[in-house]
Amino acid sequence: MxxxxxxxxxxxSAAKRPSDNEESKRDRTEQQIRAALDDYGPLSGKYRVYVKGSYANNTNVRLNYDVDVAVEYTGYFYSDLCFDLQGHDDSEVGVYASYDTYSREDFKRDIKAALFETFGSDAIEIGKIAYRVRENKTTLPADVVPSWEYRRYDRIDAWGDPVVHVGSRVYPSTGGYKNNFPKIQVxxxxxxxxxxxxxxxxxxxxxxxxxxxxxxxxxxxxxxxxxxxxxxxxxxxxxxxxxxxxxxxxxxxxxxxxxxxxxxxxxxxxxxxxxxxxxxxxxxxxxxxxxxxxxxxxxxxxxxx
Structure with missing residues (x-):
């Protein structure tokens, strides 16, 4: 062949980063998502936004257009105490979160409403984990991912304290949850x-x-x-x-x-x-x-x- x-x-040629035009589209995509969330009152003061995935890690290729945008709730965090760095299978040893009447479903609902209000329901596809925002002439398609901070405590350091790894947790609509560590990955x-x-x-x-x-x-x-x-x-x-x-x-x-x-x-x-x-x-x-x-x-x- x-x-x-x-x-x-x-x-x-394959090793090159995407074009400046695509990078500009990526930036505009993130800006539009941020603006849509900022303009929606019920979300005010409740979240942080960051890009993750191949764009954040600078491993995306030309024609690979997906932008993963995490919208992370800041009201509380989840955590595990496992003391098993490499072999941990994500079974839940313990979950700790401060009491908060604003539920996960509330957060997902408000993110969806903010996106609908800005882009229109026809531009949003609802997935198991993310809300996919359709591209236009100046932006790329984006997967907007409702997330919660996750902290994994592993082992004991020289001072007797557990080592903490800060990551992110998502809750698919099909049930359960998934933990990842996008910032450590970067x-x-x-x-x-x-x-x-x-x-x-x-x-x-x-x-x-x-x-x-x-x-x-x-x-x-x-x-x-x-x-x-x-x-x-x-x-x-x-x-x-x-x-x-x-x-x-x-x-x-x-x-x-x-x-x-x-x-x-x-x-x-x-x-x-x-x-x-x-x-x-x-x-x-x-x-x-x-x-x-x-x-x-x-x-x-x-x-x-």
Whole structure:
């Protein structure tokens, strides 16, 4: 399929950040969401807003338009006391929140009402976790995610105090909840990018673009979640990045993913970017073989010997 491709040139193009025009659209999208919430009186003083996901982590690729906007309630927080940093399975040990008559459903209802009031009901799609705001000529589509602060207390430090990791909790309409750590993810991703002389995030974009290429060609049936691709590249050792060519970087990244995701590989020890969940023991359980297939097909596509 790709024998006549100049892969070094292709990878250098794929590694680039989105255009200035798309970045401007991202900024306008966030501004419009903030303005819609600010203009809705019942929400006044109750929330904070921040962008998360691939845009916040600077791993988005061109034509990957989703902007994830967290709207986090500030009236109380949830917490767990677990003392098991790597093996924690998100089973609830204890939840602590101050008494507050403003319920989760109240918060979701008011966010939806604010978006309806500004954009109109026809522009909003209601999902399990987020309200999706349709794009227009000057903005990108946005997933507005009602969230609550979550604090995970792990282990004891040298002074006898628990170590706290501040994250975010969401409550899907189907029940239960999910915890994540978007701000820690940003910090750790930036640190790895610095250690690899900017090659980490470039290779994330390359693998995302390669996955799209293979899916469009029918080589892959479905694309893996964007965040899973980011995590796969994150687990590749730093020493395999920053080679003389992008093709050599890509070869070593894909090879490392391929080797580690074999049935007898060390994939069971791989972590999410924030370092607080095992990669294939939570949200991505059962997807090890899919990750291996992506690496295998990417290897074949660029004709690596």
């Amino acid at each position: 790709g024998n006549l491709v100049d892969w070094e040139a292709w990878l250098r 910090t750790r991703g930036t640190e790895k990018n610095d250690r690899t002389h900017r090659r980490y995030k470039r290779m994330v974009r390359c693998l995302k673009k390669m996955q799209t290429r293979l899916t469009d060609a029918g080589v892959l049936e479905n694309e893996l979640p964007s965040y899973l691709v980011e995590c796969l590249v994150y687990n590749v050792p730093d020493s395999l990045f920053n080679n003389s060519t992008y093709l050599e970087d890509f070869r070593k990244v894909v090879g490392a993913i391929w080797g580690s995701t074999q049935p007898n590989g060390d994939w069971g020890e791989w972590e999410e970017v924030h370092g607080l969940h095992y990669l294939f023991k939570g949200s991505f359980a059962g997807m090890r073989a899919d990750a291996h297939t992506l690496a295998d097909k990417a290897w074949d596509e660029v004709g690596i010997e």
